[in-house]
Amino acid sequence: xxxxxxxxxxxDSIATVTVDRPEALNALNVETLEALAEAxxxxxxxxxxxxxxxxxxxxxxxxxxxxxxxxxxxxPEAQAWGELGHDVADALEQxxxxxxxxxxxxxxxxGCEMAMACDFRIASExxxxxxxxxxxxxxxxxxxxxxxxxxxxxxTAKRMIFLGExxxxxxxxxxxxxxxxxxxxxxxxxxxEFAAELASKPAVALKAAxxxxxxxxxTGGLDYEKRAFAGLFGTHDQREGMKAFVxxxxxxxx
Ligand code: CO8
Numbered sequence: 504x505x506x507x508x509x510x511x512x513x514x515d516s517i518a519t520v521t522v523d524r525p526e527a528l529n530a531l532n533v534e535t536l537e538a539l540a541e542a543x544x545x546x547x548x549x550x551x552x553x554x555x556x557x558x559x560x561x562x563x564x565x566x567x568x569x570x571x572x573x574x575x576x577x578x579p580e581a582q583a584w585g586e587l588g589h590d591v592a593d594a595l596e597q598x599x600x601x602x603x604x605x606x607x608x609x610x611x612x613x614g615c616e617m618a619m620a621c622d623f624r625i626a627s628e629x630x631x632x633x634x635x636x637x638x639x640x641x642x643x644x645x646x647x648x649x650x651x652x653x654x655x656x657x658x659t660a661k662r663m664i665f666l667g668e669x670x671x672x673x674x675x676x677x678x679x680x681x682x683x684x685x686x687x688x689x690x691x692x693x694x695x696e697f698a699a700e701l702a703s704k705p706a707v708a709l710k711a712a713x714x715x716x717x718x719x720x721x722t723g724g725l726d727y728e729k730r731a732f733a734g735l736f737g738t739h740d741q742r743e744g745m746k747a748f749v750x751x752x753x754x755x756x757x
Pocket of ligand 1: 528611639645
């Protein structure tokens with residue numbers, strides 16, 4: 504299958520899914536999210552033992568959901584948009600093989616959320632990550648309110664989300680958001696090596712271990728987040744926050 508903004512490449516049983524929208528620092532619009540969903544499904548259908556999720560180029564993993572698309576959405580439209588992103592994040596979380604986010608560059612908002620839906624996050628030294636949605640007058644809408652506290656603990660997650668912190672790689676690793684940080688030159692090799700090691704393990708046992716670990720999490724929080732996120736669309740702060748990003752100025756919140 505061919506997609507305009509997503510590619511799927513195979514190296515034996517390792518599938519690499521790459522988001523490629525350089526003009527928007529790999530931000531996710533509807534077309535790209537739909538392509539991602541199809542690429543992940545194709546990797547699963549091809550029995551990938553490991554899925555690596557990456558962003559094309561050195562500047563960005565995924566700079567978030569596409570703000571230009573999102574800025575004028577109504578609540579029902581935001582609800583559908585939220586569902587689509589949740590479906591992709593859930594597909595990553597429930598992928599039968601191991602998943603690795605290769606975070607080289609910006610991973611903000613929805614980019615951070617896609618990375619958190621993976622089993623592992625390996626970052627380059629220059630990567631920056633955060634659930635930055637608050638500065639747009641919204642909340643994390645693709646699972647961040649549930650997955651961030653699991654990784655970093657509740658108080659730290661609240662600090663990061665309430666303040667919209669943009670963390671450098673070293674800080675993110677110290678807080679538990681990155682599993683590993685590697686120099687910019689070495690990060691691709693390290694991810695290849697780690698993926699090969701994962702792929703060499705017994706696939707059925709790895710899948711069982713992953714599913715057993717996932718049993719700890721219910722879906723109530725994710726469902727609550729979907730409703731809360733959509734409900735913020737149309738508020739003054741959401742309209743102003745996103746308009747200010749597009750106009751490249753500081754927002755004036757109520
Ligand atoms: N959406 C759309 N376009 C973007 C985005 C984005 N998230 N990020 C960057 N771009 C575009 C810029 O507008 C710019 O386009 P143009 O050249 O046409 O003006 C181009 O990419 C390059 O960006 P910059 O010129 O800003 O590059 P810089 O290197 O100066 O800055 C940053 C890079 C720091 C990444 C900056 O672009 C930035 O802060 N981007 C926004 C990051 C952000 O806030 N992301 C979170 C978005 S909200 C979100 O993800 C919600 C997820 C949940 C959705 C749930 C839906 C229901």
